[in-house]
Amino acid sequence: MAIKQKLKKILVEELNLEDVVPEEIDDSAPLFGPDGLGLDSLDAVEIVVLVQKHFGVEIKNLEEGRKALQSISTLADFIESRSS
Amino acid sequence: MRMAIQGIGVVGGFGCGLSALTQALAGKKVSPVYLPVRTHSGEVKLPVLQAQTDLLENFISKRALRRVDHFSRLALLGAYLALQDAEKKESKERIGIIIATGYGPSRTTFGFLDSMLDTDITLASPTLFSNSVHNIAATNIAIRLGITGPAITICQFDTSFQSALITARTWLEQKIVDAVLLGGVDEYCEMLGYCYHRFCSANKQDDCTVIDTGCTDIPLGEGSAFFYLTPEWNNAKYGYITKCYMSTCNTKKKTLFYSIDKSRNFMLNVPGVEKSFFELYGIMPIHFAFDIIIALILLNRQVVLNEHDNEYKKSLMLANQGYCVELQV
Numbered sequence: 001m002a003i004k005q006k007l008k009k010i011l012v013e014e015l016n017l018e019d020v021v022p023e024e025i026d027d028s029a030p031l032f033g034p035d036g037l038g039l040d041s042l043d044a045v046e047i048v049v050l051v052q053k054h055f056g057v058e059i060k061n062l063e064e065g066r067k068a069l070q071s072i073s074t075l076a077d078f079i080e081s082r083s084s
Numbered sequence: 085m086r087m088a089i090q091g092i093g094v095v096g097g098f099g100c101g102l103s104a105l106t107q108a109l110a111g112k113k114v115s116p117v118y119l120p121v122r123t124h125s126g127e128v129k130l131p132v133l134q135a136q137t138d139l140l141e142n143f144i145s146k147r148a149l150r151r152v153d154h155f156s157r158l159a160l161l162g163a164y165l166a167l168q169d170a171e172k173k174e175s176k177e178r179i180g181i182i183i184a185t186g187y188g189p190s191r192t193t194f195g196f197l198d199s200m201l202d203t204d205i206t207l208a209s210p211t212l213f214s215n216s217v218h219n220i221a222a223t224n225i226a227i228r229l230g231i232t233g234p235a236i237t238i239c240q241f242d243t244s245f246q247s248a249l250i251t252a253r254t255w256l257e258q259k260i261v262d263a264v265l266l267g268g269v270d271e272y273c274e275m276l277g278y279c280y281h282r283f284c285s286a287n288k289q290d291d292c293t294v295i296d297t298g299c300t301d302i303p304l305g306e307g308s309a310f311f312y313l314t315p316e317w318n319n320a321k322y323g324y325i326t327k328c329y330m331s332t333c334n335t336k337k338k339t340l341f342y343s344i345d346k347s348r349n350f351m352l353n354v355p356g357v358e359k360s361f362f363e364l365y366g367i368m369p370i371h372f373a374f375d376i377i378i379a380l381i382l383l384n385r386q387v388v389l390n391e392h393d394n395e396y397k398k399s400l401m402l403a404n405q406g407y408c409v410e411l412q413v
Contacts, residue, residue, distance in 0.1 A: 013208075026106050038147070055340040069286050 003076040006054070014050055015043055020045040028074045036071070044069055051075070085257045087410075088314045088320035091170025093267075093378055096307030096365040097133020101165060105374075106366045106381055118305035121277040130277045131303035131368035135339020137161050144228060151211055152224055155189035156342035159221035159269045162308030165408070166265060167229065169403065170312035170321070179259035181222045181235040183246035184268045188218040188239055191273040219270055230390075233261050244268065245373045246407035249328045256315050268373030272366075280367075282305060305366015309373035321381050326399070327410035339359060364368040372404050383413040 008022035020037070030036030032044070039047075047069060048059045057079050059065045068078035097116065098108035108114050129289060139156040140149065143164045152160065174177070176289035183268065187193075192215035195358075200208045214220065234255070238248045245268040252264040291377040365374045379400045399412040 017147050018150060042151070043211065049207050049209060053203055 003055075003061075003079055007022060007072055007076055007079075010050055010054055011047070015039070015046060018076060028071050029078075030071055031069055031075075036042050047075075055079045055083065085253060086149065086316035086324040086326045087253055087256060087264075088316055088318045089311055089322040089380065090263075090314055090318065090325055091166040091168070091312030092171070092322060092380070093169060094163025094308070094374070095135050095137065095161050095165070096134055096309075096374065097303070097305055098364050099325070100139050102135065102169070102381070105364070105377060109361070109378060109381060114364055119272075119274070119277065120250065121274055121281055123278060128281055129165055130204065130281060131301075132277070133303045133305040134165070134272065134274050135306075135307040140164070142337065143342055146375065146378065148228075152188055153192045153215040153220070155185075155219045155269060155271045156224040157273060158306065158308040159183060159258060159267055159310075160224055162310035163225045163265055166267070166310035166312045172312060173262065174263040174314070176229070176231045176233070176234055178262040178334065179231045180233040180252075180255050180264045181225055181231055182248045182252050182255075182264055182266045183219075183222045183225075183235075183237040184265050184266075184370055185218070185221070185237065185239050186244055186270050187236075187276065187389045189215055189220055189271065190276055191271060191330040192216040192220075194273060194275045195207055199357055217267065221267075222409075224263070242369045242372075243405045243407060246328075246330075246372045246405065246409070247392075249325065249407075249409065250330075251315070252313055254324075256313065257339065262314065264313045265310065266313055267308055268370030269308040270368040270370050272304055272306040272368075277304060302362045303366045305362075305368045305371075306363055307368070307374070309370070309377055311373075311376075323356035323383060323411055323413035325376075325409060327401075330407055372402070372407075372409075375402055375404070376409065379411050379412070381400050383411060 004027055010026045011017065012020055012022050021030065025037065032039050044065065048065065052058050059068055069074050092101050092102055094105050096105070098104050098114045116133050118129040119125050121130050135158055137154070139158055140161045144160070147159065164241060176264040179384045182235060192212050196208060196212040197210060217237070218239055219237045225231065226235050237250065238244050238251065240247055248266055255264055274316050316328050335338070361375065361378050362371065365371065379402060384399060402409045
């Protein structure tokens with residue numbers, strides 16, 4: 001499964017987004033705030049843990065997190081760059 | 085001091101609300117589901133009376149519920165129903181929350197521990213951790229309902245609810261609060277099913293008497309039973325808790341696990357009449373809260389409880405685990 005699809009599935013299942021299906025999530029939509037997926041800071045911590053658990057990639061600090069956690073696309077790019 | 089019961093909210097394997105429990109009492113069939121439990125000797129299936137919380141979406145949006153675990157959902161639904169039933173007049177600063185639970189949020193507690201064992205302590209889920217804290221249900225109720233009075237969770241196995249009742253009376257007597265939202269909550273999880281299965285197997289195979297589980301064919305249960313209580317000078321919607329105390333009324337030996345001894349569970353103040361209603365809600369540590377609601381239903385409906393006694397009863401005495409509670413209508 002492509003990284004983006006896997007990410008969407010993980011987020012919906014693990015963050016319990018019952019009102020969203022993975023296919024509905026726009027790759028470039030913001031993960032946080034009212035205009036996108038509507039996640040918050042506690043979700044950010046959860047995503048850091050999920051990325052490490054499922055992809056073996058560590059988001060080490062705030063700066064990395066800020067860049068990676070913009071959208072599904074930026075997160076997938078970050079995972080891809082650290083996996084290779 | 086007597087406590088006036090102004091509202092009741094109840095959720096269990098029989099359904100949701102007082103009417104569902106009343107229907108079950110009247111004979112409507114309550115059926116368990118058979119859930120798999122992994123054991124050292126393979127998978128077994130245990131009967132469980134599962135409680136559904138879908139109706140909670142009538143009070144809170146799905147999105148707002150996404151981080152709320154099953155244990156807190158059971159508590160929230162019971163609390164919302166009790167408050168809706170009570171048509172409360174007290175200010176939210178003067179309402180206290182007391183939660184009684186035998187094992188607390190066991191699904192998330194064991195889920196959190198498993199997540200550390202399966203991966204690493206650094207990869208444990210923060211959401212699972214926050215939901216594994218025993219006061220989480222009281223916290224969720226306080227936040228969602230905007231109640232800012234004192235909140236406490238009492239967790240002492242089979243005597244949690246009895247102890248919580250005494251705490252509620254103390255708060256009201258000392259005028260710490262004007263009303264108490266008091267609820268008993270317990271959830272089923274596979275680990276508890278596993279423990280129950282092991283203890284029962286041990287009792288059967290090894291004649292183990294260290295822990296008296298009183299194993300029977302009655303399903304395990306889960307649910308919540310909430311009361312909105314005010315001091316006695318208010319007119320009570322359902323009746324009064326007139327007495328609530330520790331005593332030696334229970335002379336049988338104590339159990340350390342589920343108390344399912346029928347003869348002690350529901351003792352009426354009519355000599356020779358003893359009843360049990362575990363079949364309606366299942367085995368769980370806070371069963372006493374359900375028994376009190378059932379007793380209130382019977383009292384309010386003026387059911388003749390003793391076939392040898394034609395008099396309607398205006399009060400009932402419930403005794404369990406060294407605690408006595410008297411109800412009056």
